[in-house]
Amino acid sequence: MTSPAIRHYLQFCDLSADEYAYLFERAAFIKRKFKAYEKHHTLSDRTLAMIFEKASTRTRVSFEAGMYQLGGSVVHLTTGDSQLGRAEPIEDSAKVISRMTDLVMIRTFEQEKIERFAANSRVPVINGLTNEFHPCQIVADLFTFLEHRGTDAEGKPDMARLAGKTVAWVGDGNNMANTWLQAADLLGFTVHVSTPSGYEIDEKLAFGGRTPRAGSYKVFKDPMDACRGADLVTTDVWTSMGYEAENEARRKAFADWCVDEAMMAVAQPDALFMHCLPAHRGEEVQAEVIDGPQSVVWDEAENRMHAQKALMEYLLLGRL
CATH class of the missing domain: 3.40.50.1370 (Aspartate/ornithine carbamoyltransferase)
Structure with a gap:
């Protein structure tokens, strides 16, 4: 030791x-x-x-x-x-x-x-x-992904299997998005980011002024395009704690960023869905998705x- x-x-x-x-x-x-x-x-x-x-x-x-x-x-x-x-x-x-x-x-x-x-x-x-x-949440999310899609012959998590994978982040460019960007930069996968106008990620904040690895993330205006070919689709509430005064404005801005069955359909056939919870069904995610067969939110x-x-x-x- x-x-x-x-x-x-x-x-x-x-x-x-x-x-x-x-x-x-x-x-x-x-x-x-x-x-x-x-x-x-x-x-x-x-x-x-x-x-x-x-x-x-x-x-x-x-x-x-x-x-x-x-x-x-x-x-x-x-x-x-x-x-x-x-x-x-x-x-x-x-x-x-x-x-x-x-x-x-x-x-x-x-x-x-x-x-x-x-x-x-x-x-x-x-x-x-x-x-x-929110680093602890992303550690849990990655561990969950490896449990379901990245174990070796002995059933142990094999982090090498994250390389080349694609995570679709649909929603707010918030603390979760920032942390996903750091994880992709460090561990060799790619994050597809789609946020409404005015709620974009801040690369300088996410990486602390460092230059991220080329290809570690890509930005999409259309959330459907962000989900296309993704191995994992994930989101968060539209209004994080501390931003409640913006709730109504965010509801309108994020209306097209609800993860639905159509978005999951363009992801990989075995794509997983995650949400850090609490979730609002009918807002950031359809009930059919979070309660559906591709969802691993309870393991997460x-x-x-x-x-x-x-x-x-x-x-x-x-x-x-």
Whole structure:
């Protein structure tokens, strides 16, 4: 076992392709033990602090249940308990909380907040979601894709099988889209992006000023064209948390960006559909798609927990 220096996970690009290969294989191992009701207490006596300025069902349950399943304990802090940067400076909160816990997960608004916290933390910090990025969700999505379409002869995730695949992103150029772009750039697949006018992706934000790999993403005005030949079609709600004031304007702008059966029909015959949830049937996706045979959203939701267990274990213990 090797113990790395303190590592934070704030964006998808914070880990290497080799590290993701390890995480996917480790997540599969941890999931098999979970399904067999076998104890896996690698983080016994470790404590995870969860700080929520944005509420979430899946993020809380997946991290909290996952940490308990690893033998650790959890401290849950809400906006009223923590108020990052309000009751006290973020830097001070980080210095205090990281002296009392072993790992911190933060779900907040601006990416700048989590970066300031991490810069002053003595323990690893994980991005549970910010306005700009959602790396834990994309790790779970990729793990789910590999489970269904990318295993080797022994049934283990084979990350090499992501190379050359196409993911269609239909909808808002939001934190999920930004993270998909980082993942494609790093792992060798392509993202087809289709967003309404005025809601495009921001390449500078997504890549932090870096030049992405040629062919890592392509932009399409017509969502049908983005889905054509895709191995995975995925979307998100039209109005993310924090943008509720724009709800009516977004409903009108996104009217043609509902993933429907016609879009799935032009994708690969064995294409999968994913959604990070919560979903609004009849808005960003037809009920016939999310509840249909190509949908793997429930596996995707469960896999948040298994992928995050592998991530927490890796940040604290390194490769086992």
